[in-house]
Amino acid sequence: MIKRLIYALAILLAIALIIAGGYFLRTWLAEPEAPQTGPSGVSGLPLPPGTPPAPGQLPGTPATPAVPQKLSLVADVEAVAFAIDQSGAAILVQPDGQIVRVSKNQSEVFNSSPVPNLKSVGFSWDAKMVLVAFGVDTKTQYSVFDVAKKAWSPLAIEASAYAWSPNDGRLVYYSSQGSSPGIYIINLAAAKPVPQKTLSFSAQDITLAWTTADKIIFGEQPTSYSRGSLFVFDQKTKALSPLAEDTLGLVSTWNQAVNTGLVFRSGGQSGGDLLLTNGRGGVTKELGVLTLPSKCVFGSEPQPTPSSTSTPKTATTNREFLLCAVPQNRQVFSSSRLPDAYLKREVFSSDDVYKIDVQSGEVGAILVGDHQEIDVDAPRLVQNKLFFLNRLDKKVYALSLGAD
Amino acid sequence: MVVVAAAVANPAAAQTGGSLWLTWHTNTYAPPGFTGKALPTADSEIAASVEAISGGKVLDISKEMIRWYVDSTITEYGVGKKNINLRAPGVAGTKIILTVELPGRDDLLPKTAEVPVVRPEAVVDAPYPSGFFSGEKIVLQVHPFFFNVASLADLSSSWKINDSVPEGSANPDRVEINMAPGTADGFPVNVVVSLRNPLNTLESATKKTTLFYRR
Numbered sequence: 001m002i003k004r005l006i007y008a009l010a011i012l013l014a015i016a017l018i019i020a021g022g023y024f025l026r027t028w029l030a031e032p033e034a035p036q037t038g039p040s041g042v043s044g045l046p047l048p049p050g051t052p053p054a055p056g057q058l059p060g061t062p063a064t065p066a067v068p069q070k071l072s073l074v075a076d077v078e079a080v081a082f083a084i085d086q087s088g089a090a091i092l093v094q095p096d097g098q099i100v101r102v103s104k105n106q107s108e109v110f111n112s113s114p115v116p117n118l119k120s121v122g123f124s125w126d127a128k129m130v131l132v133a134f135g136v137d138t139k140t141q142y143s144v145f146d147v148a149k150k151a152w153s154p155l156a157i158e159a160s161a162y163a164w165s166p167n168d169g170r171l172v173y174y175s176s177q178g179s180s181p182g183i184y185i186i187n188l189a190a191a192k193p194v195p196q197k198t199l200s201f202s203a204q205d206i207t208l209a210w211t212t213a214d215k216i217i218f219g220e221q222p223t224s225y226s227r228g229s230l231f232v233f234d235q236k237t238k239a240l241s242p243l244a245e246d247t248l249g250l251v252s253t254w255n256q257a258v259n260t261g262l263v264f265r266s267g268g269q270s271g272g273d274l275l276l277t278n279g280r281g282g283v284t285k286e287l288g289v290l291t292l293p294s295k296c297v298f299g300s301e302p303q304p305t306p307s308s309t310s311t312p313k314t315a316t317t318n319r320e321f322l323l324c325a326v327p328q329n330r331q332v333f334s335s336s337r338l339p340d341a342y343l344k345r346e347v348f349s350s351d352d353v354y355k356i357d358v359q360s361g362e363v364g365a366i367l368v369g370d371h372q373e374i375d376v377d378a379p380r381l382v383q384n385k386l387f388f389l390n391r392l393d394k395k396v397y398a399l400s401l402g403a404d
Numbered sequence: 405m406v407v408v409a410a411a412v413a414n415p416a417a418a419q420t421g422g423s424l425w426l427t428w429h430t431n432t433y434a435p436p437g438f439t440g441k442a443l444p445t446a447d448s449e450i451a452a453s454v455e456a457i458s459g460g461k462v463l464d465i466s467k468e469m470i471r472w473y474v475d476s477t478i479t480e481y482g483v484g485k486k487n488i489n490l491r492a493p494g495v496a497g498t499k500i501i502l503t504v505e506l507p508g509r510d511d512l513l514p515k516t517a518e519v520p521v522v523r524p525e526a527v528v529d530a531p532y533p534s535g536f537f538s539g540e541k542i543v544l545q546v547h548p549f550f551f552n553v554a555s556l557a558d559l560s561s562s563w564k565i566n567d568s569v570p571e572g573s574a575n576p577d578r579v580e581i582n583m584a585p586g587t588a589d590g591f592p593v594n595v596v597v598s599l600r601n602p603l604n605t606l607e608s609a610t611k612k613t614t615l616f617y618r619r
Binding site: 080117119120137138201202205206207220221222223226227229231237239240327332339340343344345346348349350373375391392393 | 423425427428429431436437438439440441442443451452453454455457460461462486487517518519520522525527528529530531532533534547549554555
């Protein structure tokens with residue numbers, strides 16, 4: 001009798017052990033739940049690889065495994081502006097106006113004479129010409145440096161804003177001087193450049209951008225205290241269209257075709273929203289990240305798509321993406337008066353870098369977690385590298401986006 | 405005469421999609437490289453412009469009557485009066501409600517802009533996102549914003565580092581902070597900088613910030 005009882009208990013114990021073991025194995029081997037929030041509290045962003053999941057992350061933002069990244073210093077000198085030429089060399093303008101070319105850790109000073117009271121710098125599309133604005137008080141003078149000839153030429157224009165053409169030596173500028181204010185274009189690659197008026201209007205605090213040959217974008221300098229608008233002028237059709245109207249703290253960046261824009265809209269006293277918009281002023285997506293468009297750059301990459309026929313051939317389309325530097329601590333931006341505080345250098349960020357698919361909104365990690373502190377400004381995407389000015393040390397860095 | 409600007413939406417304007425574009429500018433000081441908008445402070449000069457945009461074109465409004473209002477009071481008007489100049493009130497911390505209308509054009513709604521009147525600011529350029537710095541020496545720079553001056557040289561500055569006045573610098577907008585060997589990790593450095601317009605005693609700004617030393 002006792003033997004039977006012990007036997008029955010042993011069977012029951014074995015069954016209990018099998019059930020408990022199965023439950024343990026099932027729990028242990030199961031896929032972890034999708035992480036919901038980044039370790040820094042940056043909602044909408046994936047976690048860096050190896051980071052334990054945390055509750056509360058927004059759905060729909062699967063983490064893309066980060067490939068090995070390489071962040072490198074391009075030149076150990078301070079710069080106010082830079083460009084990458086067609087050979088891959090960096091052309092830097094230092095705070096004193098000296099122009100330096102850096103290639104494979106070799107630097108060459110192009111212009112050793114300082115430019116007094118440097119105000120702004122703009123590079124032509126191929127980095128072969130550098131426009132500098134300088135002068136005391138409101139008396140701004142302009143000069144163009146020819147990189148090949150290593151020579152300066154004064155430029156007699158009255159401009160309150162300017163932008164280089166994306167594909168040739170033309171410069172667009174806004175002039176409010178004289179009786180004929182408006183947008184002018186001057187071809188600085190011509191033997192005798194003559195300004196041509198393109199659009200007549202009178203406005204204050206203008207900004208200009210020229211992303212594609214025919215389209216010039218203009219608007220107002222941004223502040224969270226006042227609403228601004230943004231327009232695109234098509235030089236071929238002579239049509240003027242609004243891209244954004246009456247928006248607080250309006251800052252934006254646009255793709256080449258000017259049909260997709262990344263627009264920041266200030267929250268007034270603090271923070272704001274980051275929106276993807278179309279070329280007609282419509283919002284297509286609200287992004288769950290908080291950064292400024294000046295910390296982002298558009299790019300595109302070929303993506304094979306299955307053809308409609310039954311053959312195994314594939315067609316290739318270009319898939320558009322954004323590379324965005326996003327503050328690790330969202331609180332820094334969400335509690336600041338943007339964009340004013342950032343543009344005044346009152347607020348600094350320590351950024352991670354993410355890739356955002358423009359069509360799907362999917363966010364992938366590029367450079368996250370424990371890396372050198374960077375506060376990304378003026379990003380440029382050249383040959384699978386993200387070049388940028390680090391606002392923390394005012395030096396130019398490069399981030400390799402693929403395996404070298 | 406007090407005239408209140410029309411503020412009711414105009415259905416005709418809504419149908420045609422035409423609109424006025426009102427922009428403004430002030431000539432208060434902002435450092436070179438600042439790409440934001442300079443804001444007026446007390447007594448600043450402000451310039452404003454208007455254009456009409458409709459049907460993909462900038463309309464010719466040079467023959468239209470244009471009326472300008474400040475805080476609902478008509479201030480200027482005239483045929484083709486596309487640009488005006490005005491002066492901010494003598495008290496900062498307020499705002500100007502600037503409105504422009506074309507009474508002869510039913511297809512264009514009046515446009516209003518809020519122009520803030522802010523106090524001048526001193527911004528300490530301390531590029532340390534976490535508030536911690538390391539190294540034996542750092543240099544901090546102060547950026548003045550929105551003073552009624554033409555250049556940095558028109559302002560006077562004074563610094564205090566942990567309640568002590570640092571030795572004179574060649575650049576009064578910068579201060580050099582040297583850390584003594586053996587300074588404890590986490591040691592606080594309290595920075596106070598004041599900027600003043602010697603020609604206008606009411607124009608001044610002070611900024612206090614604290615940084616922490618990391619060994």
